[in-house]
Amino acid sequence: MSEHDPNCIFCKIVEGRIPSRKVHEDEEILAFHDIHPWAPVHFLMIPKAHIPSLAHVKPGDAGLLGRMLTLAPQLALKEGCRPYPEGGYRVVCNTGADGGQEVHHLHIHVFGGPRPWLKG
Ligand code: 5GP
Ligand code: ZN
Numbered sequence: 512m513s514e515h516d517p518n519c520i521f522c523k524i525v526e527g528r529i530p531s532r533k534v535h536e537d538e539e540i541l542a543f544h545d546i547h548p549w550a551p552v553h554f555l556m557i558p559k560a561h562i563p564s565l566a567h568v569k570p571g572d573a574g575l576l577g578r579m580l581t582l583a584p585q586l587a588l589k590e591g592c593r594p595y596p597e598g599g600y601r602v603v604c605n606t607g608a609d610g611g612q613e614v615h616h617l618h619i620h621v622f623g624g625p626r627p628w629l630k631g
Contacts, residue, residue, distance in 0.1 A: 514559070514561060515560075516561045516616070519614075519615070519616050520614055520616070521557050521561075521614055521616035521618065522616060524541070524543065524557075525541055525557070531544070532544040534554045534586055534589070535556075535582065535586050535589075538559075539560070539575055540557070540558060540559065540575075540579055540582065541556075541559055542554050542556045542557075542582075542586055550622040550624050551591070551623065551624025551625065552590045552591055552592050552600065552621070552622065553621070554590060554620075555618045555619065555620055555621075556579050556582065556586070556619040556621065557616060557617060557618045558572075558579070558617055562616070562617040563616065563617065564606050564607060564612060564617055565604050565617060566607060579619055580619075583600075583619065583621055584600075586621065587600040587621050587623055590623070591623075592621075592624065598623070599623065600622060600623030601620075601621070601622040601623070602620070602621055602622075603620040604617070604619050604620070605620070
């Protein structure tokens with residue numbers, strides 16, 4: 512079975528069929544700028560393999576998820592977020608309809624930049 516879903520926008524980005532502004536790429540993770548940023552820094556981190564949402568992860572995905580979260584602070588600084596604690600960023604994983612998930616390929620949003628972009 513293919514790791515990719517032919518109808519999935521983010522799988523198409525992984526395959527290079529839709530262009531993206533890449534922040535990071537390795538064997539299992541891709542990070543790229545959100546096409547509609549709502550913060551001065553806003554990029555997405557995805558597994559290259561098609562996992563529909565956080566609700567679908569399995570115990571075997573723990574390493575991958577750990578590596579994504581471990582990479583997020585490094586990429587946030589690389590993209591211009593100021594360091595903790597004066598600076599920082601918000602890391603969000605929308606899950607399902609009630610969670611505001613619109614693209615059904617697991618992704619982590621990283622939002623940052625000087626306030627007041629972030630309310631609440
Ligand atoms: P969600 O609401 O599912 O958590 O967020 C999906 C995000 O993907 C949105 O912020 C949206 O702007 C972004 N997005 C949707 N389609 C594309 C695309 O083709 N390219 C990029 N770079 N981002 C996209
Ligand atoms: Zn996908």
